[in-house]
Amino acid sequence: MTDKQQMLDRIEDALSTIRPHLNVDGGDVELVELTDDMHVKIRWKGMCESCSMSAMTLRAGIQEAIRGKIPEIVGVEAVNGLS
Numbered sequence: 001m002t003d004k005q006q007m008l009d010r011i012e013d014a015l016s017t018i019r020p021h022l023n024v025d026g027g028d029v030e031l032v033e034l035t036d037d038m039h040v041k042i043r044w045k046g047m048c049e050s051c052s053m054s055a056m057t058l059r060a061g062i063q064e065a066i067r068g069k070i071p072e073i074v075g076v077e078a079v080n081g082l083s
Contacts, residue, residue: 007070008034014069015042018061022048029062038074040066044081054081 011031022028027048032041042062048054063076 010070014066018065040076041079043079049081
């Protein structure tokens with residue numbers, strides 16, 4: 001397994017801690033990409049795409065969960081939605 005694949009697996013693990021909270025409101029998040037400069041790109045799914053709170057969820061929920069488990073991650077950004 002490559003280092004990048006191990007990192008992607010760690011990111012998915014961090015996202016799995018957030019998904020139940022998103023699922024309650026009919027939403028979800030998908031890992032799109034880990035860039036070479038250690039930025040994570042995610043895609044909002046379901047109700048999260050149009051939720052006015054998605055920017056806050058990205059910063060306070062998703063980014064904190066990922067960076068809490070993987071401090072090497074520089075940032076997280078959404079490729080769709082309102083954030």
